[in-house]
Amino acid sequence: MEINSDRLWSRIQALGEIGRTKEGGVTRFAFSSEDRKATDQVMEWMKEAGLQIYTDSIGNIFGRRNGLEEGASVLIGSHIDSVVNGGKFDGVAGVLSALEVIQVLEENNEHTKLPIEMVIFVNEEGSRFPGGLMGSMALAGRLPKDIVDTLKDSEGITLREALNEFGLSPDKIKEAHCTKGKFEAFFELHIEQGVVLEDQNVPVGIVNGIAGPYQLVVEISGRSGHAGAIPMYLRRDPMVVAGMAIQEVERSAIEEGETIRGTVGKIEAFPGGHNIIPAKVEFTVDYRDIDPENRLRAVNRLKNFIERQCKKRKLQYKIITTQDTPPTILDQRIVNFMEETAEENNISSFTMPSGAAHDAMNMHSLCPTGMIFVRSREGLSHCPEEYSSKEDLTEASSLLLHTVIRTANGILEKIKS
Amino acid sequence: MEINSDRLWSRIQALGEIGRTKEGGVTRFAFSSEDRKATDQVMEWMKEAGLQIYTDSIGNIFGRRNGLEEGASVLIGSHIDSVVNGGKFDGVAGVLSALEVIQVLEENNEHTKLPIEMVIFVNEEGSRFPGGLMGSMALAGRLPKDIVDTLKDSEGITLREALNEFGLSPDKIKEAHCTKGKFEAFFELHIEQGVVLEDQNVPVGIVNGIAGPYQLVVEISGRSGHAGAIPMYLRRDPMVVAGMAIQEVERSAIEEGETIRGTVGKIEAFPGGHNIIPAKVEFTVDYRDIDPENRLRAVNRLKNFIERQCKKRKLQYKIITTQDTPPTILDQRIVNFMEETAEENNISSFTMPSGAAHDAMNMHSLCPTGMIFVRSREGLSHCPEEYSSKEDLTEASSLLLHTVIRTANGILEKIKS
Numbered sequence: 001m002e003i004n005s006d007r008l009w010s011r012i013q014a015l016g017e018i019g020r021t022k023e024g025g026v027t028r029f030a031f032s033s034e035d036r037k038a039t040d041q042v043m044e045w046m047k048e049a050g051l052q053i054y055t056d057s058i059g060n061i062f063g064r065r066n067g068l069e070e071g072a073s074v075l076i077g078s079h080i081d082s083v084v085n086g087g088k089f090d091g092v093a094g095v096l097s098a099l100e101v102i103q104v105l106e107e108n109n110e111h112t113k114l115p116i117e118m119v120i121f122v123n124e125e126g127s128r129f130p131g132g133l134m135g136s137m138a139l140a141g142r143l144p145k146d147i148v149d150t151l152k153d154s155e156g157i158t159l160r161e162a163l164n165e166f167g168l169s170p171d172k173i174k175e176a177h178c179t180k181g182k183f184e185a186f187f188e189l190h191i192e193q194g195v196v197l198e199d200q201n202v203p204v205g206i207v208n209g210i211a212g213p214y215q216l217v218v219e220i221s222g223r224s225g226h227a228g229a230i231p232m233y234l235r236r237d238p239m240v241v242a243g244m245a246i247q248e249v250e251r252s253a254i255e256e257g258e259t260i261r262g263t264v265g266k267i268e269a270f271p272g273g274h275n276i277i278p279a280k281v282e283f284t285v286d287y288r289d290i291d292p293e294n295r296l297r298a299v300n301r302l303k304n305f306i307e308r309q310c311k312k313r314k315l316q317y318k319i320i321t322t323q324d325t326p327p328t329i330l331d332q333r334i335v336n337f338m339e340e341t342a343e344e345n346n347i348s349s350f351t352m353p354s355g356a357a358h359d360a361m362n363m364h365s366l367c368p369t370g371m372i373f374v375r376s377r378e379g380l381s382h383c384p385e386e387y388s389s390k391e392d393l394t395e396a397s398s399l400l401l402h403t404v405i406r407t408a409n410g411i412l413e414k415i416k417s
Numbered sequence: 418m419e420i421n422s423d424r425l426w427s428r429i430q431a432l433g434e435i436g437r438t439k440e441g442g443v444t445r446f447a448f449s450s451e452d453r454k455a456t457d458q459v460m461e462w463m464k465e466a467g468l469q470i471y472t473d474s475i476g477n478i479f480g481r482r483n484g485l486e487e488g489a490s491v492l493i494g495s496h497i498d499s500v501v502n503g504g505k506f507d508g509v510a511g512v513l514s515a516l517e518v519i520q521v522l523e524e525n526n527e528h529t530k531l532p533i534e535m536v537i538f539v540n541e542e543g544s545r546f547p548g549g550l551m552g553s554m555a556l557a558g559r560l561p562k563d564i565v566d567t568l569k570d571s572e573g574i575t576l577r578e579a580l581n582e583f584g585l586s587p588d589k590i591k592e593a594h595c596t597k598g599k600f601e602a603f604f605e606l607h608i609e610q611g612v613v614l615e616d617q618n619v620p621v622g623i624v625n626g627i628a629g630p631y632q633l634v635v636e637i638s639g640r641s642g643h644a645g646a647i648p649m650y651l652r653r654d655p656m657v658v659a660g661m662a663i664q665e666v667e668r669s670a671i672e673e674g675e676t677i678r679g680t681v682g683k684i685e686a687f688p689g690g691h692n693i694i695p696a697k698v699e700f701t702v703d704y705r706d707i708d709p710e711n712r713l714r715a716v717n718r719l720k721n722f723i724e725r726q727c728k729k730r731k732l733q734y735k736i737i738t739t740q741d742t743p744p745t746i747l748d749q750r751i752v753n754f755m756e757e758t759a760e761e762n763n764i765s766s767f768t769m770p771s772g773a774a775h776d777a778m779n780m781h782s783l784c785p786t787g788m789i790f791v792r793s794r795e796g797l798s799h800c801p802e803e804y805s806s807k808e809d810l811t812e813a814s815s816l817l818l819h820t821v822i823r824t825a826n827g828i829l830e831k832i833k834s
Contacts, residue, residue, distance in 0.1 A: 228772025243663030355645025
């Protein structure tokens, strides 16, 4: 039984034409006409594969293939909405590989014990309605209260209005919440969006955890003045401590754990003149790890460092925590079982954490969850240059196929006992 | 013979009402109606002091008091234009202390051998027409060719149009260029705009040189990526090297000489997302020193540092020199003579370089030039909080008075011989 590599590839290309930008990227926001056109196209293919299609109250689209027995179904899928001028693989690869897996089973007349369902999660990117991961949050019962009225797009349109316009029922979104027994397992295939697999020279990743972001905004204030008029020994320059803190973010990430990442992505000086010592420098810090203790150690180390340096140089500082999401550790038995499946099918794989957030984070609270990564070229993502090769997509889809067959035939039940 | 402290102070306050902002500062651009109103007021006081008023083709205003003999005149003065929401002392203190000096001589019937003139330099700040120091550049014959047509304000109005509207003759601005023998000497009193005098607990500064700015724009480029998806060991993050370079600017300024100053006043990361490793970081560097060799050593040290770090981390960089103005070293004989004058008159003074640029830089090319600084509160300048006390202004004006008397009675001739 083999993945139809050409079909998978040509469908990815075809979907990339819907919402295509002049730079060759894709802009396809949730609840837009492009989103509607793209889901209509995928549903047409789903029908071709013999799936029973249904949607839930938040707009997630499901396609079901019955099993030989009644019972919890094995869920596979991802999303097809995009960021502004994003790539054509992010999300799409996961949805179309799920479809491909089911269609191959159908064509080979291969019937599994448990039902298999595929899903197109709604608004994963949060490009129009911020936050994202909306479809999986709804399944997991994690949507914030009153979200339909409080969440607005940049034009002030509420989620309620958008859902109504899309033919959905905003007052019923809670009905999307699934019971814990509904799914036997969830598997998501996704492009890596990083450079680890490329560096390891391996096409497929098996994800053992999803790092949780801990984000800070740091403000350091000192004494402004003319760049020429204030001698070095009389300065209270916040820029110098900002420079030191940037390095401390790197050092702490390297030294406090193997999987931790620390980034300063944004910085601004005020008033920001080339001949003015800044009065204030503001920058963001993003730490991520699958190990919450390492992450906390790095955060505290940075806070202490900034405190010490500011005291030494008579500066003031303010550190605001803007996000503190716990990491998601995937079930080690799922990881082991996927590693075995890869080995048995001669699929070269590398086990690694995911640095980016995914719908799998929410699904993990509902059922055993696994993720498969596909090697990305140069780690480029959320841009027109995003690329994964046909061969790598085929390898990863093949691992998904064999993982799904074994799960739908009851492997998890055996592992548990 | 004494400075009329109350008159000087009340005139500074009165001028601070012209172009006053709601924050208590002053906005008075060159060639504006506020500028016109303020110069009209000063000219009224100049007449009261018995001065013969004339203007040159660029708009500098002069007031002359004849000497007992014909000959080169001793020139004193500064400017009265301001930055946006600036302070009421910058420039104004120099113009009104010059007026005060001449008025005191007049009231005491004290006649000097050489004529004394005061000047209000036009467009020192460059707030409307960039560049500034325009009046003194015209005297020194340093105006760029075609400046009347090439220089425009933010609304696209050319200097030619502004000069015409102000009743001046744009085609004749070259006539403002003075011959070398016209002035015996030039002295400018100005607020310090720094914290050296405050730190030294001394009211008056004698300036021994004006630091020249050497300004750079540094661009460091690496590889962007998701803050979560790229492990530390696979990063090529320009932000970290920017952080190191900021510290190297400080270190090089401290270590390469006593009078050098190094500042990073502006920084930006691209694309600038809190969860994105920057593709590029851009920042400005401003080095100043009265010693050009120290300055060059610091610049080269920084360039080498950036080159080394970028090579090590596989980053690209671009360093653009945006300004390279040589320092102005004031004549040591002038400095000595002013130090003596201060001592003889019991004026507590401290000899120091100026970090900021002044009209004195241009005048230095025409005649022996000296500068007197007045202590600034907390080094604040170009803001409503700018302040120098009545007592300090009086002390500094007193030094100006005695310096002018001695110069106008031929001290320089004696020193030279």
